[in-house]
Amino acid sequence: MIYYLNITTLNVSLILFYLFIGCVCLTSSHVFLEYLSQTGFFYYCFSRSDRSALFGSIRLVSAPPVVAVHDGRRMGSGCREPAPRAECQTEAVLWSMSCFRLTRSMSGVLARVLFYPTLAYNVVMERVSSRWWFNRVDQTVILGALPFRSMTQELVNMENVKGVITMNEEYETKFFCNSEAEWRAAGVEQIRLSTVDLTGVPSLEHIHQGVDFVMKHRENGTSVYIHCKAGRSRSATMAAAYLIRIHCWSPEKACSMLAEVRPHILVRSAQLDILKKYHQQVCASGPNCV
Numbered sequence: 001m002i003y004y005l006n007i008t009t010l011n012v013s014l015i016l017f018y019l020f021i022g023c024v025c026l027t028s029s030h031v032f033l034e035y036l037s038q039t040g041f042f043y044y045c046f047s048r049s050d051r052s053a054l055f056g057s058i059r060l061v062s063a064p065p066v067v068a069v070h071d072g073r074r075m076g077s078g079c080r081e082p083a084p085r086a087e088c089q090t091e092a093v094l095w096s097m098s099c100f101r102l103t104r105s106m107s108g109v110l111a112r113v114l115f116y117p118t119l120a121y122n123v124v125m126e127r128v129s130s131r132w133w134f135n136r137v138d139q140t141v142i143l144g145a146l147p148f149r150s151m152t153q154e155l156v157n158m159e160n161v162k163g164v165i166t167m168n169e170e171y172e173t174k175f176f177c178n179s180e181a182e183w184r185a186a187g188v189e190q191i192r193l194s195t196v197d198l199t200g201v202p203s204l205e206h207i208h209q210g211v212d213f214v215m216k217h218r219e220n221g222t223s224v225y226i227h228c229k230a231g232r233s234r235s236a237t238m239a240a241a242y243l244i245r246i247h248c249w250s251p252e253k254a255c256s257m258l259a260e261v262r263p264h265i266l267v268r269s270a271q272l273d274i275l276k277k278y279h280q281q282v283c284a285s286g287p288n289c290v
């Protein structure tokens with residue numbers, strides 16, 4: 001009996017050990033993925049479908065890199081000047097090879113596999129760095145990470161939240177977050193504008209829907225919690241669109257103003273492109289468009 005118990009205990013600790021190692025590996029791969037995304041890797045791999053990825057990355061060799069604003073750093077640029085031409089070409093070829101392998105659907109799978117490790121990474125980062133789980137952008141909008149059930153009272157009572165925009169897919173919010181019915185029971189209206197993690201660019205239609213939702217709450221003087229998993233990319237794109245709508249700022253200015261309140265936001269080139277389209281649509285009539 002004792003022998004049997006020992007074996008079981010050993011097995012359990014081995015399993016826990018492997019789980020731990022697995023989490024460490026996945027979390028460090030997240031750090032690596034984040035590095036890749038900052039160097040523009042994902043933009044060239046995922047924002048263009050299939051073959052155009054190849055042409056997109058080859059164009060890098062001759063065209064100036066696309067630059068997005070984030071925290072003063074250059075983002076989404078492929079080969080930076082003055083990169084030696086040969087090196088640049090090698091990079092472009094390497095990129096295009098990866099692009100063929102990692103297609104759009106793969107990025108959805110990757111997002112699923114990495115969901116829990118990256119969520120754990122966010123929780124740890126909030127503890128060990130100066131990152132906040134959420135930040136208030138203005139009297140209406142709060143930009144944040146996944147709203148855990150335990151945060152409901154704080155958001156409703158202290159932050160006057162009456163609306164939630166969820167940019168996550170269903171599987172991401174299944175276990176830790178309120179369902180639509182649970183939000184409603186707390187007096188909060190939730191809308192879901194699902195966008196795939198890691199590479200996600202919200203559609204123009206979703207951006208309009210989200211910002212219109214915020215504007216209704218703005219008229220009522222209530223707050224909206226805009227979130228994805230980390231409150232860095234998908235939801236930051238939505239919050240930037242809101243700033244564009246009310247101030248008619250350029251997308252770059254909206255992103256840098258947002259980075260003032262939440263420095264670790266990460267608006268990628270493809271997301272900046274969609275914000276530019278949104279800007280053209282809502283700010284075409286000049287600066288007095290509030």
Ligand SMILES: *[C@@H]1O[C@H](CO)[C@@H](O)[C@H](O)[C@H]1NC(C)=O
Pocket residue numbers: 162216217220222
């Ligand atoms: C705004 O307030 C009115 C009156 O209280 C309410 O009926 C309406 O649902 C509110 N709108 C939103 C978007 O919460």
